[in-house]
């Protein structure tokens with residue numbers, strides 16, 4: 157089984173730039189957040205500093221009132237620190253949540269507009285893993301890691317400044333540990349970054365193999381491919397697990413390097429303090445404060461080092477999400493052209509799904525305003541391809557489609573949606589109220605309009621009979637509609653959208669013959685007065701059309717009204733005879 161292609165991943169620089177742009181958009185909030193964070197950090201240093209002062213006072217023989225003063229200062233600092241820390245944590249989280257929401261919206265917006273060909277190429281698993289796993293990783297970072305990280309960073313900076321302020325020699329002694337931390341990070345980061353990226357990719361592949369097996373479960377069972385698929389899932393899961401273990405191993409070794417730096421740093425401060433006190437350069441209290449400050453740094457430095465891990469993981473996820481956001485939007489924006497009439501013209505259309513394998517070989521087709529043209533032909537002749545290209549669902553390799561004289565590119569995606577609508581074989585009923593499902597085509601439509609559209613397609617009878625009528629919950633978790641009912645909803649959406657040109661490629665065959673007749677009537681009502689290109693899966697649809705176009709091997713073989721073609725005794729006459737004799 158081949159590994160599917162994955163969606164693009166942004167570079168680290170691009171992800172960072174995206175993040176900075178987001179922070180710039182929230183300048184004031186970012187500034188307030190940082191200021192409050194700095195105040196919170198300063199408050200947490202007060203007790204340590206004051207304890208140093210206390211040591212000196214006690215050595216100087218101060219009375220019990222000094223201790224009371226120290227207790228008061230520490231208590232006030234603790235209360236202020238607690239309040240400010242809570243508030244700054246809240247601000248960091250809301251800032252992060254806002255940025256994550258923007259990112260998620262941008263990803264979903266982009267994903268929904270990805271060209272069909274791209275989605276088919278990459279498979280849905282990778283996309284699902286990005287909007288699922290990667291967003292979850294980022295949400296965890298924003299909720300837990302980033303507030304800690306920002307707090308720790310500010311605390312480390314302020315502590316170092318305070319230590320240098322107490323005595324520069326003690327400060328320098330504390331800084332001795334810095335190169336060790338840097339070395340530990342330099343050892344760790346280049347090893348862990350690719351591992352995290354590989355872990356994310358492995359998670360994407362695992363999701364992909366799982367989703368594709370689930371989606372094709374029937375086929376897998378029908379062809380007895382269970383063990384092949386299970387071993388594929390096994391392989392991708394084992395890969396994700398092995399990388400996870402490798403990450404953990406690396407992490408533990410990194411932990412021991414950081415402990416070494418702590419040990420050396422504290423020892424050097426105590427040694428320097430001892431020598432400086434002996435030479436009367438600093439007091440015992442100052443050395444105590446410096447040593448306590450450094451000890452106080454174990455936690456924030458540990459947080460900084462260990463959250464690097466989460467930050468890298470979040471960075472890998474961010475890169476995968478920004479990668480989706482940055483996929484160029486190739487939907488045509490249009491040049492303001494509007495159709496001059498309701499004609500549909502297809503000129504010299506050629507199309508290849510795979511390079512070098514043309515499935516359409518120069519098709520020319522004209523649908524006059526209000527005319528219904530039926531496409532017929534054997535399986536694989538290219539009918540659905542023409543329909544999808546005419547409706548702008550896929551872009552043709554060459555040739556042009558014009559609506560009222562304007563090409564689809566000139567109309568742009570907005571114009572296209574306004575003037576052309578397609579009802580394809582794949583009809584999805586979204587979970588929610590039935591009325592909202594129909595209103596997808598025209599969100600502002602009144603209840604009465606929805607009812608009228610459903611009446612037009614002959615669906616009102618069964619809709620009215622549902623427990624909550626138009627407000628009945630349908631789709632996943634709701635009332636299950638039959639294939640024919642779903643198709644009727646799609647036709648009702650078409651009526652509401654009210655386009656000049658309709659393209660129909662419905663799955664009438666699946667509805668059974670009486671259901672199919674009903675659907676044919678519904679389609680006829682829905683497309684009345686519109687220029688219609690219909691893929692006739694049943695020849696009765698062709699017989700009812702104004703004109704029939706017979707397609708074979710991606711080329712038009714013959715065309716004309718049903719009676720004429722039957723009388724001509726050509727390919728269509730054969731198909732018709734076969735159809736009647738079923």
Ligand SMILES: Nc1ncnc2c1ncn2[C@@H]1O[C@H](COP(=O)(O)OP(=O)(O)OP(=O)(O)O)[C@@H](O)[C@H]1O
Pocket residue numbers: 276509510515533534535536537538539540541542
């Ligand atoms: N997404 C795709 N990727 C690759 N090849 C495709 C794709 N869709 C269709 N084809 C191929 O293009 C050719 C035309 O297919 P198309 O679905 O347009 O024919 P059709 O006349 O509508 O057939 P049917 O009546 O079975 O739907 C066929 O050879 C088909 O295998």
